Structures are given as structure tokens and as C-alpha cells.
Amino acid sequence: MPVVKSTLPEPARQVVGEALQQTLVDLLGLSLIGKQAHWNIVGPRFRSIHLQLDEVVSTARTYADTVAERAAALGVSPDGRPETVAASFGLQGPKDGWLRDTEVVRLLVEALEATVGGLRERIAVTEKADPVTQDLLIGLTAELEKQYWMFQAEDWPRDN
Amino acid sequence: MPVVKSTLPEPARQVVGEALQQTLVDLLGLSLIGKQAHWNIVGPRFRSIHLQLDEVVSTARTYADTVAERAAALGVSPDGRPETVAASFGLQGPKDGWLRDTEVVRLLVEALEATVGGLRERIAVTEKADPVTQDLLIGLTAELEKQYWMFQAEDWPRDN
Amino acid sequence: MPVVKSTLPEPARQVVGEALQQTLVDLLGLSLIGKQAHWNIVGPRFRSIHLQLDEVVSTARTYADTVAERAAALGVSPDGRPETVAASFGLQGPKDGWLRDTEVVRLLVEALEATVGGLRERIAVTEKADPVTQDLLIGLTAELEKQYWMFQAEDWPRDN
Amino acid sequence: MPVVKSTLPEPARQVVGEALQQTLVDLLGLSLIGKQAHWNIVGPRFRSIHLQLDEVVSTARTYADTVAERAAALGVSPDGRPETVAASFGLQGPKDGWLRDTEVVRLLVEALEATVGGLRERIAVTEKADPVTQDLLIGLTAELEKQYWMFQAEDWPRDN
Amino acid sequence: MPVVKSTLPEPARQVVGEALQQTLVDLLGLSLIGKQAHWNIVGPRFRSIHLQLDEVVSTARTYADTVAERAAALGVSPDGRPETVAASFGLQGPKDGWLRDTEVVRLLVEALEATVGGLRERIAVTEKADPVTQDLLIGLTAELEKQYWMFQAEDWPRDN
Amino acid sequence: MPVVKSTLPEPARQVVGEALQQTLVDLLGLSLIGKQAHWNIVGPRFRSIHLQLDEVVSTARTYADTVAERAAALGVSPDGRPETVAASFGLQGPKDGWLRDTEVVRLLVEALEATVGGLRERIAVTEKADPVTQDLLIGLTAELEKQYWMFQAEDWPRDN
């Protein structure tokens, strides 16, 4: 008898469990690099971006909790331990030390683009397996695509 | 010319910078394993400990921000990236999967004991170097020792 | 001319109306047995479960209102009268008198499992008929599956 | 040894227990028919009465909780299960389907008149048996008589 | 290189962009005619409808913002300028001058019916193109259909 | 030496003092008849007008306080004692006993028209004498003219 019985049949449970576990790692990683940029940013846009980064971190933390509890609710033990985050998080993080504001804006554009890319795939994958989880991922994608637009809007005009 | 000029003379800045950097890693690690236990706990005390863990996480996150910004204020770039946390965090975290409530209580007692031990050393080290930073570490220690007591009180009677 | 004109074509209106009516009865019934357990529970976990039950009742009441008003919005008169609830509510409720905390936890696990089972079927049925109603049922299912996990986590280790 | 020891001597406990149990059923029934009317009302006074009904429901729910916990506090297990409400609730509820606003006003006048009638008897009965319970019933009667006046004021001029 | 890069492939971006642009115009128009009625209504139901109209306007304004920012997030520049609203808004607005309360109720029933009709089509169209946008339109439709029901309920009995 | 020295020269002080004293009596009288109607109203618009009357009373009470303290601030002792209000208040109040909702609407239209008429004269009179007091009377007139419009809008269509 499992510790937490799932309301999903086994194959669906596995598909959804993987989607949620990878999303959890993405969000914990995003919250850590968001804070890293929040602390290390310098430049004339310091205050404006410093505050905006805390909105990204807040979104990431809130959804990380929702995502992990959704996994638990489906009988899948979530894994957000430091070593797991470091090992599974695939985004390019900021370099060591102080960061120019222009670098930070570019960094966030890239991090959000990659995160949304992964989420779009998981929305497709979970549609049949579990529309409840899909709905959660859709809501998260809406939030992150909004941030993605705002950092792009900050990043204009561009050279490359 | 440094990016952020310090109000401390160089040797003091270095001592304090190391104390803050190690504290930052401890707190980010503690917030991650606190959440891990929050999500994976099972047993008759589920609800009670599940809620208490969020208080630990909240304390850890709030102080992580204060500690990192204190480092920046002294001209020391803080490092809280995923790979740094995983590499520098020395505490024994929870094992993979679901966790019995009694295990969680024991885990927190040990994690808090170790964290406070490190802080007590840094309080001694920063006394001369920077009383402003020492005051911050004192406030943090008071919070964590209170949590340490409460998890010990939950952990009674004990067998070993 | 109908009292309230529907934005759905007739067959869809009927399918969705039945799904909403049965969900309404489930939620009103759940709110009544949740309160019954809230008042009659005894045992060392009294306070913890007593409080958690009020969260279930609060969720059930809030969604009952949303579900009934959704039915009305589709031109379907909702029926939540005492005699209808008693006649249509299929879940096994608590026995008369005081209830041990362990019994209450088990009772909620079973009630939530059955309720979610019905909702999963209605999510499938309403997908084509009315995605707006489906979205409402998805949100409700997410809430109840979270409660289902938490009562299961309380109910560990298990004997049968 | 009883599960919950009463502070009242046995005959008083029985008198008060019956008064509270019947009041509990009245209030749960009133909350259900109040919501039924809230959802099904139509007519030019829709919004005004729709909102007023939620005040009745809110009063009924809050006092149902207080009444049931008062019974428990006196060592009497309260019974608010669906089948009990349906079986013991004596008020004439609304008919099936949409309800004209004038019908709803008349229905509430009658339901409140009957409920207050029962409460007035229980106030007399509990005076000697338990002034603490009597005080609770007095407070509830004040609230319901206020609602009774307001629905009568809405119901003017009258034909029968 | 576009100013704001889209996470959608080009054909989907175009379909979704048109759906959002038309919804934006509908909502801005609805907020203007809702206010127009709010200011010009007369009759015995003045206060009740005057207040209800502000709920419609509040919903329309909040969603207009969400819809426009969703378009921007997909790399589509939204257009809500006065001349665009006047040119593209297809609903029949109120006539010049004071408005009887019964006229206002009828006007809102018609405006909401037409708006929901358009939204239902866009929900179908965006399902494949972008489930994130579809989810937004579903949420908006739920709100407007609730208002649609409430104004119909006010509009009873009817003559035509 | 006066108890409270005025910042106005004597003739201005007298003009302004009379304007404020009469306004005080008007507002205290209005608050009393507003409450009288709030308690005694009956008819199908009971709830709607009952609530609106409390807004009139609230405005009247708040401004009565401001007006009286303004008089004191100019060294003029304000007089709001029961016998003064009864003797100086010139508006036609409601008759004894229950009041039909249509009567109440008409009563308020007349009371507000008369009150605003007096205020308009005092705005003219205080312009030179004390622009600070005039500004207060202008603000009060704006509030009461808004109420005047709203009760007129309720009072449509009219027969006489």
C-alpha cells in the first residue's frame, strides 16, 4: 500500500510526476538566481530591476510550493533538496560577483525563455494525463510569460 | 576603485564577509530542507509539524535576504547560486522520499543545532570586526535557538 | 421563453447541468459531515484535526456557492434543499455521537476519495460540453485532492 | 465515565441538550433554504434580496457552530448530519425551481416566524436549566427577529 | 528582430493576437457603456442597478488590462486607443440622455449576451493555438456569464 | 480677553458664525430625520433605501462635527443641544409611525433641496468673510447635491 494513494492511474501518475518534479527544480533554481541578481546588481537601473527581481522570486517561490504539493497530492514525493536543485537545474546562472544591470536584464530574458520553453512542452504532455496539473502549469506559464515580456521590454533597443 | 566601497577596513571586511557568506549558505540550505520536509512529512503529527516547518523556512528566507544585503552593504558580493549552496552547505539533509514525522523532528533538531553552532562562532569572530554585523547574527541566533527549543520539546521523551 | 436563457445549446446544457447539480449535493453533504466531525471529534489530535476540518468545510461551502451560481448562469435551477441533499448524497457519513480522531481521519480520506472520483468523471464529461464549467471543476478538484493528500499523510502508518 | 463531563446536573443537561439539538437543526435547515432562495430568486428585486439572503445564511451558519459547540461543551454530542437535518427540520422550504422575489420574501417571513417561535419556547425552558445557554438563545433570537422585521418591511403592502 | 519575441509559432501568434485584440475592444467598450448607464440611470431600482453596474465595469477594466498585457506578452502590440474602440466596438450602446432602469437592465442583458457569444468563439479558436490564452478567456467568460444571469434574473417577468 | 481668540475681524466672525451655526442645526436635524426614516421605512424598496439613508446620516454627522469645530476654531461657541435643534430646524420632518418607501424618497428629495438652498446662500455670504469656511461649505454642498440627485433618480417617473 502506497503512503499516499494517487487519484491517477499509474502511467499518468508517472508522466505528471516527472513534469512536476522538473518544474519544481526550475522554479527553485529560478528563485535562487533571481535573488543572486537582486543582491549583486549595479548600474543606473539598480533600484528598478532590484525590485522587479523580487516579483520574479516571489512568483517562483509561491509556485514551487504549489507544484510540490501538487506532486504530493498525486502520491509523488517531490525532491527540492539542495543537491537535487544543483544537479538538475539546467539554466545558465549569473557569473560570480557584481552584475551590470544590462547583464541582469539579458540574463532574465534568457532564463525565462528557457523556463517557459520547458513548461510549454509539459502543458502538452499533461493534457491527457491530468488536466488538473495542466491547469496549474498553464497558470504558471501565464505569470512567467508576463515577466518574460517585461524584461524584453526593458531590453530595448538591442544590438545583437 | 571598488564597485561598492566598504565602511570597514580591509581585514575586518574580509573576516565579516566570510562569516556572512557562510551564514547565507546555511540559511538557503535550511530553507530548502525545511521545505523538503514540509512537503514529504507523513504521520499523525503531519499538520502540526507541516505548519511549524513553514515558520522555519520563513525565518531562514527573511534572514538570508538580510544577510546577503549586509554583505553587499560592506562591499562583499554575496553568492547564493544553486551550485554554491550545494557545494558549501554542510548539514545532513533529509533522505529521498516520504519522511515520518518523528524523523522530521529529529532532523530539524540536528540541523538547527549545527546551524546555531556555526553562528555562535561567528558572533565571537565579528565582535571586534563589525558590531553591526554581530548584532544581526545575534538576532538570527535568537530566532533559531527558539526553533531549536521547540523542536526539542516536540522530541520528548527520547530513546537514544 | 426560459427564465434564464443559456449560452449553451440544449444537449450541452443538460450534461453540464447534471454535473453541476451532483457536485452541489456532494459539496453540501461534505460541508455537513465535515462540521459533524469538527464538533464530535475526541482524542489527542483533537485540536489539529478540528481546525483542519474547518478548512475542508470552508472550501466546500465556497465551491458550493460557485457551482450553484454557475448552474444558474447556464439557465439550470440548482437544488440544494435539505431533502435533496439527504436523498442524493451518496457518501458514507459519520456514525452518531463522539468520534475518535483516528476514525475522523479515515472518514475524511474516504469521503474525499469518493468526491474526487465523481469530479474526475465530470471533468471528462464537460470537456466538450462546456470548457468554462470544466475549468471550475478542475479548480475544485485541485483543492480537494490537496486535502485528500493531507488526510492521507495524517493517516500513516496504516494497518489495513 | 463520559467522554465529555458536563457542568450541569443530569436533568438540566437533558433539557438543554434537546433545546440545542433542535436549534441546530433549525439553523442548518435555514442556511440551506436561504442559499436555495439566494440562487433561484428572479424578479426586479433580485439583487437586493439576493444580498440580504446571504446575511441570513451567514447568521445561521455562525450560530449553528456556536450552538453545536455549546452542546458539546455540556457533554451532549450534536447531530447535524444530512439525514438528521432532512428528518428533523420542520419548516416549509421553497418549491423546486426558480422563485419570484415576492415569493422569497414571503417564504422568509414565514420561516423566520416559525424559527423564532421555537426559540422563544426554548428561552423559557432553559432559564432555570442553564442561564448560559439561555443567553446564547437570546442573542440568536435578537438577530433573527431583526431579520424577521426586515423581511416583513419588504413585504408591504400585503394582500392576505 | 522583433521588439518582443513570442513564445508562440507565427500562425498561432496571429490567431491568438486577433482574439485578444477583439476582446480588448469589447471590454473597453463594455466599461464605457457600463459607466454611461451607471451615471444616467433613473427609476425605482436606481441604487441597486447603479451599484451592480460598477461591478461590471470593474470586471471589464481588470480583464482589459490582463488581456492587453497577455497580447504584449505574446509579442502582439495591443490597441486600445479611443478611435480604435469607437471603430471596432460592435455592441449597441445606450441612447443619449437619462435611461430608465428597465431599459438599462435590458441593455446589459443584450450587451453581455453579445460579448459572451464572441468569447465562446474565441475559446474554441485558441484551444490549439494557445491554451494559456484560452484559460484567460475561460475565466473571463465565467465572470461575464454570471453577470448575464444576474441581469436576466432582474429582467423577469418579461413581455417580449 | 475672549476664551478662544478669532483669526477673523469682528464683523466677518459674526457673519461666518451665523452661517456655521445654522448649518450645524440643519445637519443635526437631517441626521435625526434620516435615522427616523431608516428605522420606519416599509415597502418593496426597504433594503435599498434603508442602506442609502445611512449614507446620508453618516455625511450629516461627519460634517456636523467639522462645522461645529470650525465655529469653535473661529472663537464662536457652537450650539447643538436638543432644544436648539428642535427650535431652529426648519425642515418638514417625517410624520409619526411607519413610512412607505415612496414617501421616504420624496421626503429626502425635499429635505435635501431645502438644505442645499440654505447652503448656497451661505457660500455667497462667506466668500469675502472667510474663504476657509466657504471652502468647507462648498465641500458639504457637493456631497448633499450628490445625494439630492440620487434620491431624485429614485423618484422617477413622478406624478405631481
Added chain:
Amino acid sequence: MPVVKSTLPEPARQVVGEALQQTLVDLLGLSLIGKQAHWNIVGPRFRSIHLQLDEVVSTARTYADTVAERAAALGVSPDGRPETVAASFGLQGPKDGWLRDTEVVRLLVEALEATVGGLRERIAVTEKADPVTQDLLIGLTAELEKQYWMFQAEDWPRDN
């Protein structure tokens, strides 16, 4: 058929109606003379007593509303018109013009003593007639006796 039907038999209704009507006049009168003193007080205790008087006025206004609505709820039309207050209010009010703080304290002691005296009689009279009304008068007496003590405490040492 009466406009508002009473839940009390006729003789009780009459006794209680008179008790409530006289209490209403007392409270409206008290609120007017409390404000009069609030505006006209001078002396070294100005600020302290000025603020305390607003607490008396606030209590008087809140209970006046409750008392009048209680009368209405019993089918007794309450009368709080200016001329009624002036004619029926028996307390000695403040003299015209500025008032020394010591005078104000004495005035309130006397006004509260007289008001409480009347209430004590009505508590006795309503005990059998209507315990619901009695409970309301008991609550009001508790509030006013508290104010009575506080003004007496301010009024020490005394000379006469």
C-alpha cells in the same frame, strides 16, 4: 393586519415598546449633549476629556440604532425626531457657550447617573415581558456604568 407583526403578545409588546422608546430618546439626547460638550470644553484637561466624550457619543449612537431597530423588530415604530427628542429628553443639558473642563466632568457624571437610573428600572420591567430586550438593556447599562465610573474617577477629589 399590522405593518410589522410582533413576536410578543400585546401587553408585553406595549411594556417593552415604552421602555425602548424612552431609552431611544435618552440616547439621542445623550449623544447631542456629549457632542455639545466635546465642542465647547475649555481648560487644561481639554484634549483628554474632548476625546473621552467622543467615546460616550459613539456608544450612545450605536445603541440608539440598536434600540430603535429592536423596537421596529417588535412591531413598534420608534420615534427619534428632533421635536420628540427635545420634548421627551429629561436630562439637564449643558448651558449655552464655552464650558470649563471641571463642569463638563460633573455634567457627564450627572447625565450618566440619571440615564443608568432609568435603565435599571427598565431592566426590571422587561425581565418577564421580553428577555431579549432585557439583555440589550443590560449590555447598554454595562457600557454606561463604565463611563459613569470613569467620569467619577476624573472628578476626584470633590468639594460638594
Added chain:
Amino acid sequence: MPVVKSTLPEPARQVVGEALQQTLVDLLGLSLIGKQAHWNIVGPRFRSIHLQLDEVVSTARTYADTVAERAAALGVSPDGRPETVAASFGLQGPKDGWLRDTEVVRLLVEALEATVGGLRERIAVTEKADPVTQDLLIGLTAELEKQYWMFQAEDWPRDN
């Protein structure tokens, strides 16, 4: 002339004064032993009971203030000095040092039973002497009997 004149005749004043003084001591004592248990409790129910004890302390403190001010309002000087509390408080308090959670639950059941016992006698005694004070004691008894039930419910199953 007394410092604070009583609204009660002398014999009643004395009876009520004694009832209030003993209740004051009971509540101050209860607040002290409730805090003692709050600080010294250990065992697996630590958090749950630790929080519940603060609700008892909060009730005891709030009512101690009300009771003492009621005595003052009747011209009876209340005595809540440390030596008086120690001398007059008759309940068995907790032993020195850490306390097992099961002991704490039992201790509170006994303390509340004894306190309610005394209150029940004083409710009888004050009925004729002062219904205002009786009402206060009734309200307090309701609160403490609710706590009494909740600690009994925690204390099940029992051995003795």
C-alpha cells in the same frame, strides 16, 4: 462621600463586589498558570497545546480586565496585586519544571472545572443583586466551558 458612587444599593454592592473580586483572582491565577504551562510543556503535542494555552491566557486576561473594571464601575476597588493573587488563588497549579503534554491537558481540565464551578455559584448569587454583572459572568462561563470541553476532548481515552 465615596470615591466612586455605586448604582447598586449597599447589600447588593457587597455581594456583587465579592463575586467579582474572587473571579478576578481566579482569572489572574489562570492566566499565570496557563503561561507557565505554555512555556514548560514538552511532548509530541507540544505545538498544538502550546498554541491552545495562549487562547486560554488571552481569554483570562481580557475578562480579568472586564471584571476588574466592572467592580470599579460599582464602586468596589478591585485587588489584583501579586500577594493577593498568591494568597487567594485556590487552584492547584503546575509543579516546578518541565511538564509532559498529557499532564498539561489534565491540569487544564481540572483548573477549568474548578473555575467554572465557582462561576456557576456566582451566577446564581448575582441574579437578583445585579443582572448586569450576572450577564458578564455568564459570558465568561460560556468561554471557559468551551475551553473545558476542548481540553477534555484532547484527554481521551482516559485511564482513571
Added chain:
Amino acid sequence: MPVVKSTLPEPARQVVGEALQQTLVDLLGLSLIGKQAHWNIVGPRFRSIHLQLDEVVSTARTYADTVAERAAALGVSPDGRPETVAASFGLQGPKDGWLRDTEVVRLLVEALEATVGGLRERIAVTEKADPVTQDLLIGLTAELEKQYWMFQAEDWPRDN
């Protein structure tokens, strides 16, 4: 008999009515172009100006409501329908598509300058006709001139 009777004589009513109607159109237009810029702005000052624009829109919406209700209060039916706004709004709005932050700042400076210019004329015109309306326009001008300064301060140094 007019629907809403004016407190102003006819010529004044006409002058003030025109001033309010034109102000209403200006504010609705300003709120629409403010939102247009809020959604379409790009550039390094994106976040800062994006947020500031919402303050302009909020001011414009709040005053539009006040202005329209002021017109109604004077017996003048306000007209804020989409076609009226498009036809009567004289300001140069933003071009289609994305907008550079520097363009947006310039656009707002110009829009606010023109709006304030119109208001200054209407303040002069309404002084005699209706000081109550004049006071409203003065308050609005103060708000918009503050925004005008802030956008000018953002727009420095300037080239033309």
C-alpha cells in the same frame, strides 16, 4: 418637469454642464491613451514609466466618475459613450504599435499640458456659475499639474 432638477439657474447650469462634459471626455480619453502607453512602452525605463502611467490612469478614472456624477447632480446627463469620446477628444494620442520610453514621456507631457490648459479656462468660467464645480476642477488641476511636473522632470535634459 425635468428628470433631475438642478440647484442652479438655467444659464449657469448650461455653462457648467458644458465644462463638465468636456472635462469628462478629456479624462476618459486620457485614461485610454495612458493605458495604451502602459501596455506598449519599451526601453530601459520600461518599469518605472509603466508604473507611473497607472497612477495617471487611476487619477483620470476616479475624476471621470466624480465629474460625470457632478453633471448628473446638476441635472445634466453626462455622455461618455465610445463614439462621443472618439469624436470629442482633441488630444494627439500615441501612434500604433510599440512606443519608446522617451516618446511616451514626451507624449504625456504634451497630453497633460493640453488637458490642464482646458481646465484652467473652465476654472475661470465656472467661478461665478458654480463655485462647487469650480472647486472640483481646481482639485483635478492640482493632481494633473503634479503629473505634468513629474513627466517634465523625467524629460530632462531636452533637445528641442
Added chain:
Amino acid sequence: MPVVKSTLPEPARQVVGEALQQTLVDLLGLSLIGKQAHWNIVGPRFRSIHLQLDEVVSTARTYADTVAERAAALGVSPDGRPETVAASFGLQGPKDGWLRDTEVVRLLVEALEATVGGLRERIAVTEKADPVTQDLLIGLTAELEKQYWMFQAEDWPRDN
């Protein structure tokens, strides 16, 4: 081209600019001496006046900000630097060291009288030059004259 373009013609701008600059200095000076008295007051009215002084300081600070931003809004750079305040502030401040409460009351009466005197002149001067600024000064005068009354009321009876 000026940094901030004024909406006023040059002579008016100069008149208004001087009025605002002097008011700014008065308010900053008043806030400093208000705090000085707040900190140094001794005597039996310590607490009462200590609190009242913070209301004066709060008013002075809030209006100083409004006044300075009004100047900026008119293209006049405001000057509130320490040396300017010290040089231009004409009021007699408190002497060095502790201050008797009676002295403080007298000091405030004089400071407020002088401040209001200056404001009354500037209200006259700005009437034609800028009614928007005049309205601001009128609002400020109303606040300060209220404080002036209250300190005079505290200062009674007087000897000189």
C-alpha cells in the same frame, strides 16, 4: 527653455512661488519646534500634550511636502535646506532645555497664530494669481486654525 515649464504666466508664477516658498519654511520650522517641544515637555499634562504635538508635526510635514511639490509643479524650485529654514523662519522657537507644559501650550498658541496670520495674507494674494494654490493654502489654514483653537482651549483660564 526652463527645466519645468509653468502653466502660469510669469508674474503670477512669481507671486505664487514666493507664497509657497515662505509657507514651506514656516511648515518645516513648525515641524522642528513641534518635535523639540514633544521631546522636552515636562509637567502633569506631559502625555496629553506630547501626543497632541505629534499631530501638529504630522500636519506640518504632510503639508510641507504638498507645498514644495506644488512649487515644483509650477516650475519654481523649492528650497527647504537647513540653512534656509534657519535663516528664513521667523517664529520664536522654544528656549533651550526642558519645557513646562504650560509654556509649551503658550508657545504653540503663539506659533500657530503667527503662521495662520501669514497664510491669511497669502490666501488673499494668490486668489487671482492661482486659485489652485489658493485652495491648497485654504486647506492648510483650516487644519492649523483647528490646532490653534485646541491649544487655546487647553490654555484657559489665562492670566495675562
Added chain:
Amino acid sequence: MPVVKSTLPEPARQVVGEALQQTLVDLLGLSLIGKQAHWNIVGPRFRSIHLQLDEVVSTARTYADTVAERAAALGVSPDGRPETVAASFGLQGPKDGWLRDTEVVRLLVEALEATVGGLRERIAVTEKADPVTQDLLIGLTAELEKQYWMFQAEDWPRDN
């Protein structure tokens, strides 16, 4: 094995434990005599001092909780039972019965002076033993020295 393991070495634990235990008794005693004075004070400063005493009580209660939990956190069981407070509290409390306001002020000056005297010694003693506890005592001393100043300021001029 101790129930709660200390993070301090044994001699330090003992020193700090005694300092905290004596501070706990001081604060509980201060809260009791503060309330005693709050209830029994009479005289022209009644309201002002009555309110100020509640601030002292609130500070004392809040810090008593913090101090006791700090002791527990260091493995020292705190003792705040009635008999302990009565036996260990060394301050001179108020006499029996009503208290003149001047007496109360003097009493508080003395009680606060003595309490602060003890705290100053414990700040010195705990500096080496536990800087975390020292920091807590420093914060408490700041609060009580502020109250000490304010009661001294009330107590001027003095005779002895």
C-alpha cells in the same frame, strides 16, 4: 540527557538562567501592579495615566513571554507561577484601594527605577555568558527607560 539541551556551556547557562528568571518575575510583577493602578487610579489625570499604564503592562507582558521562552530555549525551565511571583517580586506595590493619580505616577517612577537597576546589572553579567540574552535585556531596558522618563516628566515639578 536533559529535556532541552542548551547551546551554552554549563556555567554560562546557570548565570543566564538566573538573570532571565529574575527578569521574568520582575515583569510579571510589574504587569500586575500596572493593572492594579490602571483599575484603581482616581484624579484629574485619570484618563491620561489609565491609558499610559496599559502601555507599560503591554510591554511587560510581551517581554515576559520573550524572556521565559528565551530561558526555555537555553534549557532552563522558567517559573512564573503565582506563588513564585509573590515570593520573589521585590518591588513595593500599590497600597490597597483607590489611588490618587499623583501617587500612581510616583509609584511607577519608583517601580521602573528599581526594575531598570536590576536589568543594568544583568546586562553586565550576561555580556560574556551569552550576548544573545544580553541583547534581549538591552532591548527591554530601552523600553522601560523610555517609560521611566515619561513618568518622571509627568512627575514635575516635585516637592521632595
Added chain:
Amino acid sequence: MPVVKSTLPEPARQVVGEALQQTLVDLLGLSLIGKQAHWNIVGPRFRSIHLQLDEVVSTARTYADTVAERAAALGVSPDGRPETVAASFGLQGPKDGWLRDTEVVRLLVEALEATVGGLRERIAVTEKADPVTQDLLIGLTAELEKQYWMFQAEDWPRDN
């Protein structure tokens, strides 16, 4: 006998008194130049720095109050009069007239560096004399060093 008796011995009182007095002047000066810059700043970072300056002013004002009341609490009369601030404030303030945003950032970096420099010396000086005051200065330094970092971060890259 001093007006306010100190808890410090005389030499310590003098040392601490001077430290607090100089800190008070620094903070009042900082609050005035912070507001000066808040009002006069122009340039593309206007809004961002304008808002950040208000945080500096808020910190300066709050701590000025705490510092002055700490001086009073030690029997040292604080001096914050305009002439004292102007005479003792040593920081270079802003020049007359409008200020470029880059100048403002530089100005704040320099002002904060100088202020913190003074505070660091006073932290050393007060360590033995009064740890309570030292703790206050440590808390203030932490706040200002945080602001110092943030303005430096805004001021990058730098040329000199």
C-alpha cells in the same frame, strides 16, 4: 534634583548625551536635504530616485525621534531646533535649484558615507558608557549602510 534623573552615572551620561545630540542633528539635517533632493531632482531616473529618497527621509525621521527620546530617557534634553540644526550640521548639502539625477546619487553617497563615519565612532565611544544606546546606534548604522550600498550601486560605472 534634576528634572529627569538618569540611570547612568554622570561621566557616562555626558559621553552618551553628546553622541546622541550629534546624531540627532545629523539625522534632522539628512531628512531636510533628502527632501530637498526629492523635490528638485530632474533627469531620466527622476521617479526611481524620487521614491528612494523618501525611504531615506523616513528612516532619518523615525530614528531622529528614537534618538531624541533616548537622550531624554537618560536625562539629557535634546536640541533639534532650526538654528541648532543649521549651526551643527556638517554635511555638504545640495546647491540651490534643480538637481540632475546623477548629482543627487553622488550627493547621497557622500552624505551617507559621512554620516556613517560619525556613527562608527560613536558606536565605539558608547560601548562601555551605555550598551543600550550603542545598540540603538548599531541599528541605525545598519539601515544607513544599506542605503549607502544602494546609492553606490546606482552610481556605477563611475568616472572619478
